[in-house]
Amino acid sequence: MNSTSPSSARQVRLMARTGVLSGPTANLAAGFVQSNLAILPRDLAYDFLLFCQRNPKPCPLLGVSEPGSTSINGLGADLDIRTDVPRYRVWEKGVLVDEPQDVTGVWREDLVTFAIGCSFSFEEALLAAGVPVRHIEEGRNVPMFRSSIETAPSGVFSGPLVVSMRPMLPEDAIKAVQITGRFPSVHGAPIHLGDPEFIGISDIANPDYGDAVTIRPGEIPVFWACGVTPQAAIAGAMPEISITHAPGHMLVTDMLNIKLSV
Amino acid sequence: MNSTSPSSARQVRLMARTGVLSGPTANLAAGFVQSNLAILPRDLAYDFLLFCQRNPKPCPLLGVSEPGSTSINGLGADLDIRTDVPRYRVWEKGVLVDEPQDVTGVWREDLVTFAIGCSFSFEEALLAAGVPVRHIEEGRNVPMFRSSIETAPSGVFSGPLVVSMRPMLPEDAIKAVQITGRFPSVHGAPIHLGDPEFIGISDIANPDYGDAVTIRPGEIPVFWACGVTPQAAIAGAMPEISITHAPGHMLVTDMLNIKLSV
Known part of the structure; x- marks a missing residue:
């Protein structure tokens, strides 16, 4: 094609x-x-x-x-x-x-x-800027986690914020904040970086959705709000x-x- | 206070x-x-x-x-x-x-x-960056115009995009684009600059709402989407x-x- x-x-x-x-x-x-x-x-x-x-x-x-x-x-x-x-x-x-x-x-x-x-939209921009995206390198789905952050409810819709995680060197994480911040209509800047426990994620090697990826020495996990969040809220609303x-x-x-x- | x-x-x-x-x-x-x-x-x-x-x-x-x-x-x-x-x-x-x-x-x-x-939110940022805002200098309301740009309708709500206008030197207009672009939740970057006719405004000296302001030699009008737009759409929906x-x-x-x- x-x-x-x-x-x-x-x-x-x-x-x-x-x-x-x-x-x-x-x-x-x-x-x-x-x-x-x-x-x-x-x-x-x-x-x-x-x-x-x-x-x-x-x-x-x-x-x-x-x-x-x-x-x-x-x-x-x-x-x-x-x-x-x-x-x-x-x-x-x-x-x-x-x-x-x-x-x-x-x-x-x-x-x-x-x-x-x-x-997908901001990952294209990350790759274009030379920021490596691990799950793409490894041919897997992005790892996703149910965080301890609650969404703002509306009527029957509520539930935890689901986040996607991409491990990066700190210098790449800084670039990634700048690049993805320019894309507010596709999740925008990260919601967290560093310690997963801070947002209620106890085991970074066991995602709730998607696949685990390798985190190399010196890399930190960077977390973005994820489109699985509304799907989980819809499932909960039955x-x-x-x-x-x-x-x-x-x-x-x-x-x-x-x-x-x- | x-x-x-x-x-x-x-x-x-x-x-x-x-x-x-x-x-x-x-x-x-x-x-x-x-x-x-x-x-x-x-x-x-x-x-x-x-x-x-x-x-x-x-x-x-x-x-x-x-x-x-x-x-x-x-x-x-x-x-x-x-x-x-x-x-x-x-x-x-x-x-x-x-x-x-x-x-x-x-x-x-x-x-x-x-x-x-x-x-008001982005005007504070403009003033802080040294970009003059004419209607504030002149103690008037910002001039606003019904443009020829149509909003995307929804149910009973529709109508023209109403814009506010601030005249500026081109160098300040460039700064203003950068500054207001960082404030998407208070109208964001301008929707037009330069020729008013391009967005259906035939007489820049006669605003549809607010007050006229002085446009000095060398200045260009810069137009932002305006909060009067939803008010006009509501009035139209009766x-x-x-x-x-x-x-x-x-x-x-x-x-x-x-x-x-x-």
């Missing part, structure tokens, strides 16, 4: 739509924003939108659909949110019931789609139905990562 | 509450964030919250109350939103019906308060009831301006 083509984001969506692509989207359509998805009934949409407003670091909103609409203004030409993600997760009352490639069969006219920024992307299987948008920098 | 005291923001609110202060809040409680207010019935709150999400530059949310609550988490110790602003405007179906010092009499259990960032602050009579919060910088 020609990842430098301006049409590459749409190509990825069409490959997902036609079933050609059912795997993760990492490294596809380089330069384009990939997005977390949370799809909820309209009667929960106000509480969830307010949850995102109150917790902008873990829940940086890129766009919100009209109820029942299968597109989101500005995110993708001819986007069909029911088909254009390679793999979905369908939840009933907080229980995972299916992982389909297409959610047309369970679509409802009251569903509202929330597109939430993802760390809505009648909710739909998310499957981990790593993101919505590839027509937005350029570079446009998210401030 | 001792404007450097950490209690000065609360002092201003108590003076408003007791009726001692009924005038504008400019230059009171220096260093503390002052906020625009929009108070709406719960049945319009989702559309308005989404309007703010879709238009973050004119509508940077600092906080949202629970329905009927007279406080907003994090904005002020013992805040009573019904009394702590020096002067309010009460609107019925988009028509201004009263400008009281207290809205306890019209309060309803379904009212939701939206606190929206205000340019809700049964809405409450705003009276222009210049802001909610003084316990948040420090410096904490808003990124």
Whole structure:
């Protein structure tokens, strides 16, 4: 795939739509924003939108659909949110019931789609600045932890802040603070660096989600607010139905990562 | 008043509450964030919250109350939103019906308060950096214009982007872009500089709101998204009831301006 083509984001969506692509989207359509998805009934949409407003670091909103609409203004030409993600997760009352490639069969006219920024965008900026990203080097998922920091609740949505961790030398951590701070719509600057216990993480070698990665001598763990936070809050709220992307299987948008920098 | 005291923001609110202060809040409680207010019935709150999400530059949310609550988490110790602003405007179906010092009499259990960032915060940073702000020098209100840029609509809320204008030498405009860009929660970087016609402003000497200011030879007009935008959108939506602050009579919060910088 020609990842430098301006049409590459749409190509990825069409490959997902036609079933050609059912795997993760990492490294596809380089330069384009990939997005977390949370799809909820309209009667929960106000509480969830307010949850995102109150917790902008873990829940940086890129766009919100009209109820029942299968597109989101500005995110993708001819986007069909029911088909254009390679793999979905369908939840009933907080229980995972299916992982389909297409959610047309369970679509409802009251569903509202929330597109939430993802760390892929700032990782591209880190790599471009020569800051190594360990889980990418090691071909793993980023390690994620439930921290002792509580989110600001809204209605039925609450729960711990989930954080992702990237180990770095202090000099790279300083660069990473500067670089990711310029990307507030994809989690922004770290929320912590150094001692994991300080945010309630007792065993850095055993992440709650994703994979463990090597921490080398002299490196410190650096923690960012993570898009799993809203997923955990949704699971805890046990809505009648909710739909998310499957981990790593993101919505590839027509937005350029570079446009998210401030 | 001792404007450097950490209690000065609360002092201003108590003076408003007791009726001692009924005038504008400019230059009171220096260093503390002052906020625009929009108070709406719960049945319009989702559309308005989404309007703010879709238009973050004119509508940077600092906080949202629970329905009927007279406080907003994090904005002020013992805040009573019904009394702590020096002067309010009460609107019925988009028509201004009263400008009281207290809205306890019209309060309803379904009212939701939206606190929206205000340019006072970034003007303090501009002055601290030696960038002159003309309307402050001339003791006037900032000039504001309805631009030809449309906001992204949400439900009943729509309308033009209203912009504020500050004339500056190009070297100061460059500094101002850098400084205000660090304050995304109080309108952030300018949306335009130079030719007013480019954003549909035909007569820079006749603002739609506020006062005209002197533009000196060599200066260019610099335009920021303005908090009057949501007020105009609310007036256009003609809700049964809405409450705003009276222009210049802001909610003084316990948040420090410096904490808003990124």
